[in-house]
Amino acid sequence: DGGITQSPKYLFRKEGQNVTLSCEQNLNHDAMYWYRQDPGQGLRLIYYSQIVNDFQKGDIAEGYSVSREKKESFPLTVTSAQKNPTAFYLCASSIDHLGAGAGELFFGEGSRLTVL
Amino acid sequence: AQSVAQPEDQVNVAEGNPLTVKCTYSVSGNPYLFWYVQYPNRGLQFLLKYITGDNLVKGSYGFEAEFNKSQTSFHLKKPSALVSDSALYFCAVRDSWNNNDMRFGAGTRLTVKP
Numbered sequence: 001d002g003g004i005t006q007s008p009k010y011l012f013r014k015e016g017q018n019v020t021l022s023c024e025q026n027l028n029h030d031a032m033y034w035y036r037q038d039p040g041q042g043l044r045l046i047y048y049s050q051i052v053n054d055f056q057k058g059d060i061a062e063g064y065s066v067s068r069e070k071k072e073s074f075p076l077t078v079t080s081a082q083k084n085p086t087a088f089y090l091c092a093s094s095i096d097h098l099g100a101g102a103g104e105l106f107f108g109e110g111s112r113l114t115v116l
Numbered sequence: 117a118q119s120v121a122q123p124e125d126q127v128n129v130a131e132g133n134p135l136t137v138k139c140t141y142s143v144s145g146n147p148y149l150f151w152y153v154q155y156p157n158r159g160l161q162f163l164l165k166y167i168t169g170d171n172l173v174k175g176s177y178g179f180e181a182e183f184n185k186s187q188t189s190f191h192l193k194k195p196s197a198l199v200s201d202s203a204l205y206f207c208a209v210r211d212s213w214n215n216n217d218m219r220f221g222a223g224t225r226l227t228v229k230p
Binding site: 042104105106112 | 125148150152157158159160161162165167206210212217218220221222223
């Protein structure tokens with residue numbers, strides 16, 4: 001079935017370590033996004049990519065990095081520079097990027113990162 | 117910049133009763149409005165959207181939402197609630213004048229009691 005696969009579902013990190021969250025989609029969508037979810041705050045955009053080899057910062061990009069080498073893949077690295085990384089991370093895709101059209105987002109199941 | 121507000125953190129209804137989850141928005145251009153549902157430790161699932169046309173939009177699982185331009189609202193409704201509808205609901209908005217951004221509300225937790 002088509003969809004978005006995020007891994008790992010749960011991840012524990014020690015302070016000072018970088019971690020990478022995987023996001024793969026087989027929906028043939030051009031646009032992909034990373035959101036962070038904290039209790040009571042809704043979703044906040046970290047990075048988005050409209051096309052391969054291109055990505056843009058969202059509202060809270062500091063301490064995060066991404067790459068988009070393939071259409072299907074959009075991994076997120078949480079670096080040691082991110083001061084409060086414990087959160088639920090959601091990857092999403094859409095058939096059109098947010099600058100054109102009005103397509104809805106399709107979400108993965110999320111990755112919960114806990115810093116020990 | 118566009119924004120969306122969900123004024124209720126929590127909504128409680130009895131099974132079989134109608135439910136309403138409220139959402140108001142602010143945009144510069146025309147709004148594109150969305151509702152999503154999230155179950156515990158899961159991703160968000162799309163329920164319905166309003167782009168243009170009929171103000172009453174029907175979506176998945178018997179949900180519907182009414183777009184009201186004068187009140188800048190897009191409330192989610194269901195005529196008869198089920199216990200399985202208990203979840204976290206998010207309203208989201210995109211602005212036709214600033215389409216590079218989808219803003220989410222803080223979410224409303226719906227609890228349907230038997």
